[in-house]
Amino acid sequence: MKLTEISSGINEWFDGSGPLADIVISSRVRLARNLAGHKFITRCSAEEKAEILDKLKTAVMSLDLGDKVFYISIDKAPALDRNVLIERHLISRHHAFGKGPRGAVIARREFFTAMINEEDHLRIQILKGGAQLSACAEQLNRIDDMIEEKVEYAFSPRYGYLTACPTNLGTGIRASVMLHLPALKMTGQIEKFFNAAKALNLAVRGLFGEGTDAAGDFYQLSNQVTLGIAEADIIRQFETSIIPEIVEYENAARNRLLDKETDVLDDKISRAMALLKNAHLISSQEAMFLLSHIRLGINMRYRLGASTPAIERLCTLSGISGDANNPNTTTPIATINRLFMLTLPAHLQLNYGKELDSTHRDALRAQIIRSTLNG
Amino acid sequence: MHCQICKKTEATIHLTEITDGHRTEMHLCEQCAQEQGITVKSQMPINELLSSLLSVQPTDEDLFELPDKDLSCPICGFALSHLRDEALMGCPNDYKVFEKSLLPLIKKAHNGKAVHCGKVPSKVPKETKVQTELLNLRQQLKAAVQSENYELAAKLRDQITACEEQQIKNKET
Numbered sequence: 042m043k044l045t046e047i048s049s050g051i052n053e054w055f056d057g058s059g060p061l062a063d064i065v066i067s068s069r070v071r072l073a074r075n076l077a078g079h080k081f082i083t084r085c086s087a088e089e090k091a092e093i094l095d096k097l098k099t100a101v102m103s104l105d106l107g108d109k110v111f112y113i114s115i116d117k118a119p120a121l122d123r124n125v126l127i128e129r130h131l132i133s134r135h136h137a138f139g140k141g142p143r144g145a146v147i148a149r150r151e152f153f154t155a156m157i158n159e160e161d162h163l164r165i166q167i168l169k170g171g172a173q174l175s176a177c178a179e180q181l182n183r184i185d186d187m188i189e190e191k192v193e194y195a196f197s198p199r200y201g202y203l204t205a206c207p208t209n210l211g212t213g214i215r216a217s218v219m220l221h222l223p224a225l226k227m228t229g230q231i232e233k234f235f236n237a238a239k240a241l242n243l244a245v246r247g248l249f250g251e252g253t254d255a256a257g258d259f260y261q262l263s264n265q266v267t268l269g270i271a272e273a274d275i276i277r278q279f280e281t282s283i284i285p286e287i288v289e290y291e292n293a294a295r296n297r298l299l300d301k302e303t304d305v306l307d308d309k310i311s312r313a314m315a316l317l318k319n320a321h322l323i324s325s326q327e328a329m330f331l332l333s334h335i336r337l338g339i340n341m342r343y344r345l346g347a348s349t350p351a352i353e354r355l356c357t358l359s360g361i362s363g364d365a366n367n368p369n370t371t372t373p374i375a376t377i378n379r380l381f382m383l384t385l386p387a388h389l390q391l392n393y394g395k396e397l398d399s400t401h402r403d404a405l406r407a408q409i410i411r412s413t414l415n416g
Numbered sequence: 417m418h419c420q421i422c423k424k425t426e427a428t429i430h431l432t433e434i435t436d437g438h439r440t441e442m443h444l445c446e447q448c449a450q451e452q453g454i455t456v457k458s459q460m461p462i463n464e465l466l467s468s469l470l471s472v473q474p475t476d477e478d479l480f481e482l483p484d485k486d487l488s489c490p491i492c493g494f495a496l497s498h499l500r501d502e503a504l505m506g507c508p509n510d511y512k513v514f515e516k517s518l519l520p521l522i523k524k525a526h527n528g529k530a531v532h533c534g535k536v537p538s539k540v541p542k543e544t545k546v547q548t549e550l551l552n553l554r555q556q557l558k559a560a561v562q563s564e565n566y567e568l569a570a571k572l573r574d575q576i577t578a579c580e581e582q583q584i585k586n587k588e589t
Contacts, residue, residue: 080507084492160504186538194537195508198547200522201532203508207518208525210511212534242527268522269529269555 042111042149044122048391051382052129052151052168057374059171063340064291065284066219066259069130070177070276071166072185073204073213077193081205082158091142093162100191101146101155101165104184109149116143121396124387130168132156153184161205161213163188172284174216174276182272201268211268216275218284223258223337224294227309228302234260234287241283242266257329257381262287292345295337299347307351310338314355317410322403328384328410332377335361339373359416380410419445484517531555543586550579 054067075081079093102112115123115136123137132145136159143158156164165184167177195203201211209215225231238245246261262283264275298306313334317323323331338355341347355361361373371379382388384406390396393405419427425445432441488495494506496517505511511518523530531551536544553576560569 080492083502083504084506189537196537198544205504207522211532266527268526269533271534
């Protein structure tokens with residue numbers, strides 16, 4: 042399969058559907074596993090890595106996942122392809138730019154990825170739109186069982202699944218939710234969120250962009266502790282306390298903007314519209330910053346029934362005036378989400394068909410955004 | 417109003433403290449407030465936040481004191497000094513060889529916990545399964561006793577006895 046078949050659209054998990062998807066963009070669960078009888082990756086020769094890759098590739102490719110799967114040889118793929126996979130959250134940066142024989146098995150609809158020879162021999166993940174962590178965990182658990190019928194995992198009764206890094210020992214599970222928190226940021230309360238995360242032993246990262254940068258007010262929240270707590274308890278903690286609390290915080294901040302700081306809100310939305318509709322050069326960073334405010338405006342209109350002058354103007358823009366409740370049309374949120382993803386540097390270039398320098402990328406990005414918003 | 421510490425920058429943080437009915441006010445700029453430990457940086461880089469959340473990298477001192485510092489794994493050749501450079505283990509066997517030294521690090525990374533609780537592969541030998549179950553039950557028992565839930569503790573104790581009997585039976589067969 043060619044990567045361009047998926048790179049011109051958005052992933053299922055980013056289409057704006059799913060429970061609480063205005064704030065909880067998506068849910069992801071991953072498991073780290075290693076084969077018994079092999080060294081961990083850092084101590085493996087290229088031959089041993091190739092052997093592990095072969096074994097796991099065969100095991101994973103033979104599974105019935107209810108979707109077509111394709112395999113990408115990461116060590117042989119061009120850098121642009123690897124970057125597109127990172128931008129789509131299908132592989133990690135570590136996997137893309139690691140060493141030696143390694144690969145990824147990806148479901149066509151992009152809900153499943155298996156990274157082979159990343160930091161551990163095998164890392165499998167399920168990604169779904171909205172707040173759906175338990176559904177992710179259940180599906181992934183079944184897949185893990187199926188793989189385990191074909192291979193033997195390194196396991197110790199005391200430490201559980203043995204992983205290359207001691208921080209993943211035990212269940213090897215990492216549950217994470219990707220959040221869009223523009224109102225907490227606008228009202229200067231994002232620190233509250235950081236502090237709450239810290240108190241709960243959770244890690245916070247940016248979602249898009251380089252490394253840990255939190256561009257576009259997107260944050261990824263994930264568990265750190267994997268040992269001594271069962272998978273189900275980790276998921277339950279997210280679903281019963283962490284997610285509802287953050288959603289409540291963000292909604293309170295949105296309502297506060299609406300009730301008390303309409304001018305602040307409308308100013309941000311209007312400026313974002315004016316720039317995005319007219320700019321001829323726009324960096325990835327600036328586009329995300331501005332698109333975040335547009336996304337906030339649309340969600341406030343459709344989820345909270347907000348009707349400020351700027352939000353009204355925003356919702357009559359021909360490019361995003363789709364029906365928010367009709368799943369058969371492109372919803373306004375799906376259109377904006379699409380802009381977020383398709384204007385990322387690697388996506389721009391792969392879809393354009395060649396590598397571009399940053400000025401040309403900025404021009405192309407601005408043009409795509411302008412033509413989408415102006416309809 | 418200027419910050420009452422540096423007397424240069426505009427004060428943006430106003431703190432009123434009432435101790436024993438006595439009221440004190442402080443007016444500080446953001447930088448001085450941070451230095452006083454009153455506020456955190458408004459834009460703390462996330463990588464900084466991350467590293468403060470999780471620092472499992474052992475320091476030289478930690479490693480120097482470790483009981484297994486001169487050992488190396490007979491299977492993969494891993495030694496504890498590698499942990500500092502790579503932060504990764506060499507093979508599953510290392511968890512056995514360096515158990516003494518790793519335990520404090522593992523506990524530090526996992527909120528004080530050091531015994532697996534959760535999924536067990538279906539393929540592991542029966543004995544391992546019972547062993548894992550026993551470790552889990554004992555952990556739960558400890559928690560039940562701590563929270564004075566004696567009813568649950570009694571149930572768990574029965575389960576532990578049953579598990580131990582199973583273990584003896586497994587050995588006999």
